[in-house]
Amino acid sequence: MNLELMRQLTQANGIPGCEDEPRAVIVSELNTLAQDIRADALGNIIARIPGSGGPKVVVTAHMDEIGFIVRFIEESGYIRLQPVGGFDPRTLVAQRVSVYTRNDGVLPGTLMPGTKPIHLLGAGEKKDLTLEDLFVDLGLKGEVVKDKVQIGDMITLRREFEEIGDMVVSKSLDDRLGCYVMLEAIRAAGDVAADVYPVATVQEEVGLRGATTAAFGVQPEITIAIDTTIAGDIPGMTPDGAVTKLGAGAAIKVFDGSQLPNRKLIAHLQEIAEQNDIPYQLEVLPRGGTDAGAFQRAGEGSITCTISIPSRYVHSVNEMCAKSDIQACIDLLAQFLREAGTRDYGYNLG
Numbered sequence: 151m152n153l154e155l156m157r158q159l160t161q162a163n164g165i166p167g168c169e170d171e172p173r174a175v176i177v178s179e180l181n182t183l184a185q186d187i188r189a190d191a192l193g194n195i196i197a198r199i200p201g202s203g204g205p206k207v208v209v210t211a212h213m214d215e216i217g218f219i220v221r222f223i224e225e226s227g228y229i230r231l232q233p234v235g236g237f238d239p240r241t242l243v244a245q246r247v248s249v250y251t252r253n254d255g256v257l258p259g260t261l262m263p264g265t266k267p268i269h270l271l272g273a274g275e276k277k278d279l280t281l282e283d284l285f286v287d288l289g290l291k292g293e294v295v296k297d298k299v300q301i302g303d304m305i306t307l308r309r310e311f312e313e314i315g316d317m318v319v320s321k322s323l324d325d326r327l328g329c330y331v332m333l334e335a336i337r338a339a340g341d342v343a344a345d346v347y348p349v350a351t352v353q354e355e356v357g358l359r360g361a362t363t364a365a366f367g368v369q370p371e372i373t374i375a376i377d378t379t380i381a382g383d384i385p386g387m388t389p390d391g392a393v394t395k396l397g398a399g400a401a402i403k404v405f406d407g408s409q410l411p412n413r414k415l416i417a418h419l420q421e422i423a424e425q426n427d428i429p430y431q432l433e434v435l436p437r438g439g440t441d442a443g444a445f446q447r448a449g450e451g452s453i454t455c456t457i458s459i460p461s462r463y464v465h466s467v468n469e470m471c472a473k474s475d476i477q478a479c480i481d482l483l484a485q486f487l488r489e490a491g492t493r494d495y496g497y498n499l500g
Contacts, residue, residue, distance in 0.1 A: 151473060152334065155179070156318060157311040159326035163248065165217030165234045166353040168304045169193055172213040172326065176350045179333045184348055194364045195350040199336065204343030204491030208370040208452070209336065209483065210361065210441045211328030211377065212354030215321065216465055218305040220249070227292035228285040229259070229299065235355035239279045241466040242307075247286055250304040257298065258308070259286040309467035316472055317396070323469035325354065327459050327476060328376035335483035344372075344490035351441050358408065361441035365448030372415070372453045372490065374483060375442035378471065379403070379433055379458035394460035396471070399429025400478040401458035408439020409446045411455040414495040419455060419486060428481045429474070433458055453495045457483055 155175075162171035176195055180187050184197035195213075216235025223229055229249070242261055249257040263283045286305065288295055311320040329350055336348060347368050351360035365373075379401055382392035394401045402419045403411055423430040435458075442454040457479050462470040 151477065153313070153318075155333070156327070156330055159330055160311045160320040160322050162326070163250070163304070163306040164214055165219070165304055165306060166214040166356045166359075167234070168250075169213045169352045172329070173350070176213065176329055176333070180348060183333065183336050190363060190367055192360050192363050193352045194360045195348075196364060196368060197348045199346040199348070201343045201345040202341075204345060205371040206347065206368070207344040207487070207490050208347045208349050208368055208373040208445060209332050209487070210349040210351055210364070210373060210375050210445065211332045212325045212351045212360065212441055213329060214352055214355050215306065215324070215326070216355050217307065220299055220301050220303045220305065222301070223296055223299060225292050227290055227295035228287060229295070229305075230285055231281065231305065233281055236465055237281060238465060239281050239284065242284060243279065245467060246308045248306050248308055249286065249288065249299060250306070251298050252300060252303065254298040257288050259288045261286055307467045314470070316474065317470050318473060318476075319468055319470045321467045321469065323461055323471055324378040324464060325376070327378060327471060331376045331457075331459065331476065331479045331483060335480045335487065338480060338484040339487040342487050342490065344487060346487060354441055358439065358441055358444040361444035362448060365445040365452065369449050370445065370452050372495070373442055373445040374486065375440040375445070375454070375456040376479065376483065377440040377456060377458055378461040378464060378469070379435055380464055381460035381462045384462060393435055394431055394433050394458065396460050396462060397474055398431045398460070399423070399475060400482045401431050401433035401460055403433045403435065403440070403456035403458055406435040406439045406443070406456070407437045408443025409454055409456070411442070412453045412495050414493065415453055415455045418489075418493050418495070419457070419482065422485050422489065423482055426481065426485055428485070429478050430482065431460075
């Protein structure tokens with residue numbers, strides 16, 4: 151398992167619309183795997199690996215991570231935030247951030263709530279935290295901050311990639327691990343019949359925007375999205391709400407808020423897993439979605455499914471995934487690419 155590539159992908163910083171750093175890492179890897187690598191108008195990476203007469207298959211994962219942009223700078227220098235992507239404010243207090251200025255490099259800061267310290271709070275003064283309560287402190291005077299920082303500058307959370315037990319933990323495993331699985335599965339698959347299009351998309355976290363344009367650009371017959379999903383196997387969750395469990399294998403998506411995957415494709419992925427001793431679990435995600443939802447509905451449509459990497463603590467700086475599940479996703483996708491074109495997933499009109 152290429153942990154160094156995982157580290158490079160997760161430590162690259164890129165919120166929706168600012169994906170330059172992860173794009174550079176992915177293009178560097180694709181240069182050894184694919185041909186005709188290009189970026190479209192939104193910044194999606196679209197590459198091609200010619201097959202030997204099989205169907206046009208997209209494998210897609212998104213490059214962007216949730217983050218913020220500078221919304222307002224107070225006279226005192228404190229920065230107010232515009233979230234770009236979905237955050238739970240409970241996970242953000244006392245985190246450290248990086249502010250990416252246009253002319254003065256990267257400035258480190260702390261992310262804090264605008265409230266009294268807890269030892270000064272009186273009875274009844276506690277309240278639920280909101281994103282509007284949070285600000286960034288750069289430790290600089292107001293006039294210095296205003297000279298260096300502009301409205302719209304990118305802000306990302308800072309947290310290192312680490313191995314913990316059988317797991318990996320980092321910021322932005324969603325969805326840099328999906329990008330990792332895409333690259334490693336294509337590397338493992340070798341020569342295949344399908345015409346494979348690796349697609350690394352932008353702006354997924356703000357509404358599958360990059361995938362929408364990429365889908366119209368490629369118009370594939372089959373699309374497999376790779377993304378993380380909720381692993382609610384923690385205290386405070388009920389078994390029926392866990393969605394997936396860490397260590398139980400690749401998650402084959404049956405339902406989410408963006409798509410109803412093709413049932414014949416689901417069955418094929420299950421068959422591949424069972425025949426090749428690849429651990430897997432079936433996933434029903436009540437809300438949320440993946441880039442497969444955009445590909446499914448673009449143009450004349452695409453046959454879609456998502457292979458998910460179970461993740462605890464999603465949309466936090468401590469997202470956690472099992473190395474065995476990551477490997478299972480690589481193995482499942484690689485074998486699917488070898489078999490792509492051997493099945494008909496369409497509808498028989500009799």
